[in-house]
Amino acid sequence: MTGAVIVVGSANQDYVINCDALPRPGETRLGGRLRRFPGGKGVNQAVAAARLGADVHFVGAVGDDPDGALLIGELRSEGVDAGDVEITTAERTGVAFVSVLPDGENAITVVSGANFTLAAGRVSRTVRRLADASSVVVLQGEIPVPALQAAVEASTEAGARTVLNLAPFVELPAAVLRPAAPLIVNEVEASALLGAPVTAQESAEQAARTLAGRAGSAVITLGGAGAVWADRTGSGTVRAPEVRQVVDTTGAGDAFVGGLATMLAEGRDLETAVRFAVEVGTVAVTRVGAQASYPSRADVAGAPGA
Template sequence: MQKNVCILGSINMDLVLRVNRLVKPGETILSKNFKKVSGGKGANQAVAAKRLGANVSFIGMVGADDNGFEIVKAFKEDKIDVSHIKVSNNDPTGMAIITVDDDGRNSIVVVPGANMKIDNTSIEESKDVIKDSKLLIAQFETSIEATIKAFKIAKENGVITILNPAPARNIPEELLKLTDIIAPNETEVFELTDIKVDDTDKIREAADKLIEKGAKFVIITLGERGAALADKEKITIVPAYKVKAVDTTAAGDSFIGALATKLQNKKEVCFENIEEAIKFANKVSSIVVQKQGAQPSLPYLDEVLKAYKEE
């Protein structure tokens, strides 16, 4: 039986504004249109993985409101296990206000809401689903304390841990020591290491900092350049697929979901298997950036396979 990809993460309702260009400080501009779509880093990663063929369980929290009901209903329609999603009567479902310009660039403000109410008690009540999983993924739109608790359970039971440190913040060494794969983007790795990853030497230097603190593998997503993979001995850059970006929202989340899906079926998580998974994840994210919206842009496996055939 295929083991789960378990995701501890955020559930947001995204309020997406299309603009000619991103707003400057103190400036007021007009939006061209507005959409409300399901999002949140954790939720996006879960939907991405499920649509690509993974078994997915989700640990999270929503508010007792229409946004929460709508998102959980959509999860069920995508056949994601929602039995570990709790409802807060005191906090709203998380939200993200996203502006997207004509070049596909975005800026995002997140309102955490119920996401930050996931605590150690919530994790303890969900420990069985963590134990029964192949991989556990977490981000930083939920509390770090809950993530540490979840990763401890994972490591005690041989579950592979993937940390997507977004939005960037200081990472306790305790958490890094529990992390098999850490996957920041260029901005996040700069926040974590104070190193601009402009070339391979800088990528190596940044990766070494994270590995010294406990991470086994480092994946740095580099936008149009692709993604770098490093462990203690080796480093490689997996090139991106060249496409015209329309909206980069959820590109990173689709990458994480695709990475986990590919690794779910591997007997071991080694450098070569992760490199192969990155190639697949790059293809998936190249499809996502050509569409608008977060979850609406996440492809199903048949669309990805078709894109491979059209190369």
């Protein structure tokens, strides 16, 4: 039976600037084209999963402003249930300023705004109402730590599967990491968690096994090299397909998480979920933008059920 994907996370309006290089301290540089996209890691992951056919609910907060209204409208247009998005007058909707370099790499500055009004009590009540043993609850590091902790506790109590994408990295108690199945990090975040550099596939494989001992399972994403995974049954590496040109890596990690959550909600094992997620992320980097780059099920090579 396919369960719901419940994303508790951030909602931002992304302002994307194409530039030749990032400015050094004290330097002013002229940028290229400026575009606006709906974003935030939470919204991105929710949309990515919905595009792939998942039944998605989004829990978050936006400001009482045009950006917030646009984000809610975009969620609904993608088929995401946005009934649990709080509209607050205390803060403006979160924004992210994304600089995209010619090779597709990016640098991002986030102003959290309304995302940091997300209260632990409301999150706990909402997750308890929505989740059951067939659900997958997806979390990231762009919401307040108390809200994140409350979501993990409520997910665990409901018997749901918790997917924790610890991006950006924040310090969390061991008890919050333990239910994550999987804990998803990139090399930088894995290095912060372990207190040692994770810079190559070999060190990532060992790091994933170590992190799987702290959580239910672990996945470390390696960008264009793919991802490594580990759980109680074993571990492995999934290499990313080669692409002719990387256009924009913005939101590719969120596409990966959305793809993985979709597979887990369908009852697939972790290795299958990671293989599918790598394919989803690979498609995303060949297109411009975050959500604008996310594929449908039919766009993903070898997709189960496509």
